[in-house]
Amino acid sequence: MSKSKIYKILGVLVLVTIIGGGIWYWQLPNRHKAIVKSFVFEKTGIVNPNWKVQNQSETYRMISPEFYIDGIYKSMEGPKSSKYVKLSRDSSLVWLTGFHVKALDSKSMQYISNDYICHTNVDFNDVNYYTSLHLQKRIGSQYPRMTSLSHGMESFNFPAGYGVPMKGNEYLYVTTQSLNHNLPDADQWIRHEVDIDYSQAKNLKPLMSRTAFIMLPFDKSNPYKSPLDPGTDQCIPVETKNHTYDDGKGNKLSGHWVIPAGKHTYRSPVNSQLQLTDSLRLHAAAIHVHPFATRISLVDKKTNKAIFSSKIVNHKNSTGLTSIEPFSSEEGIWLYKDHNYEIVLDVDNTTQKEQDMMGSMFLFFYDKELDDLLQQDK
Structure with missing residues (x-):
């Protein structure tokens, strides 16, 4: 085989690879495109x-x-x-x-x-x-x-x-x-x-972290089918690979879902995430939500009162979050093992299309067990 023919074959293979790679890249979701670009930038020294x-x-x-x-x-x-x-x-x-x-x-x-x-x-x-x-x-x-x-x-x-x-x-x-x-x-x-x-x-007094977040049920057989009652605690997941959980009964739950236009409220029990084997005193909370959330609360269902609520301010003329109100208390607020707790999230999707949403809390409790151990080590 002549060199010119070999070069032509190699050229065609390179061209097919470039075209195939381009098609593959443009079909990727934004998240994976970002990963590919970051990898290329690092490997090429950019x-x-x-x-x-x-x-x-x-x-x-x-x-x-x-x-x-x-x-x-x-x-x-x-x-x-x-x-x-x-x-x-x-x-x-x-x-x-x-x-x-x-x-x-x-x-x-x-x-x-x-x-x-x-x-x-x-x-x-x-x-x-x-x-x-x-x-x-x-x-x-x-x-x-x-x-x-x-x-x-x-x-x-x-x-x-x-x-x-x-x-x-x-x-x-x-x-x-x-x-x-x-x-x-x-x-x-x-x-x-x-x-x-x-x-x-x-x-200082030691704190331990517990993470609690909203998980909503979806139809595992047809996950992207709209719920019969949009905006309720049924949901359409953003995707089913990440942030998908099992309730222990074979039902699927999503922590990353889409919200329709308008105002809606979502609720999710969080006792299994809090793991309250005894009463604990809450001193701080960091919040994670997405744009169009307006308020998130940790609610004691036994008293039907909020342990705390965080007001969320959205940008007025663009998409984004201006501020999320943190929770911080030197005195602390007690949570009890025989009470039931839930996260309640209010949203207001002011656009005319579906948006993605999450509602999470990083909760910090006084850790008496650890405090006792640290005192023994002094």
């Missing part, structure tokens, strides 16, 4: 995948790699990056007291709109964490996410005198993801600045 880290004055600051915003990225679709971090080099106890994230222009490093922030998750290794604190029975009891910041609540602190304790040389796993609801023609490189506040004080 983006440095390394984080910039500063650790000073009891604030651990991280600046993410660059994220390229080139179109609309709704919640959980945008470019993201993850990093393992240690707050100190030794095993001395430190107390996590606050979490913060801001968006930066990647060139000027000046702060820009937080509309470019989707969420920042802080996870921990529950095996190492609970073993080091002599609480091995808690291993595997829930997903090991300590907390999450998200659009509308990009910063929160625990009430004075409280924190989450951990050994300083244990790893946290931080993931931060970008967002863009409003600029279809965007062409901007951004970064996220993530701060974790911590203290080495000796007299």
Whole structure:
């Protein structure tokens, strides 16, 4: 076979590969397109995948790699990056007291709109964490996410005198993801600045995290069929691969669903997530919702009263969350093991098309068992 013929065959193969790859890429959802682009940018050297880290004055600051915003990225679709971090080099106890994230222009490093922030998750290794604190029975009891910041609540602190304790040389796993609801023609490189506040004080009270979120039933045989009564606690999931759960009876539930136009209220029991084996005192809560949510409450069904409600303010002339009211209390509010609790979420979809929604709470309770163990170690 002549060289010219070989070159022609190779050229055709390359062309077919490029065309096939292009068709495959354009059929991907936004989330997976972002993953592919980020991978290519890193491998070709367009983006440095390394984080910039500063650790000073009891604030651990991280600046993410660059994220390229080139179109609309709704919640959980945008470019993201993850990093393992240690707050100190030794095993001395430190107390996590606050979490913060801001968006930066990647060139000027000046702060820009937080509309470019989707969420920042802080996870921990529950095996190492609970073993080091002599609480091995808690291993595997829930997903090991300590907390999450998200659009509308990009910063929160625990009430004075409280924190989450951990050994300083244990790893946290931080993931931060970008967002863009409003600029279809965007062409901007951004970064996220993530701060974790911590203290080495000796007299703080320990908090433990419990995650609770709305899960709504859907038809597992025909998941994208509209419910008979739209806007009720039946739902259409955004997708069935992620954020899909089983109620233990073979029924499917979704934590990420679509909402129709107009005002609606969703309710979901959360006792199984709270795991109340005894009375617990709630001191703080971080909230995660999507645009068009207007209020989220943790409700005691026995008294029919809200433990707390967070008012949510949406942007007036664009899609996005201006603010989410946090819950923080030095005194605390008691939750009881013989009461039933639910999350109630109010939404107002002011558009004429379906929107995606989530409703989650990261709840922080005083941890008496851990406090007793820490007192013994003094």
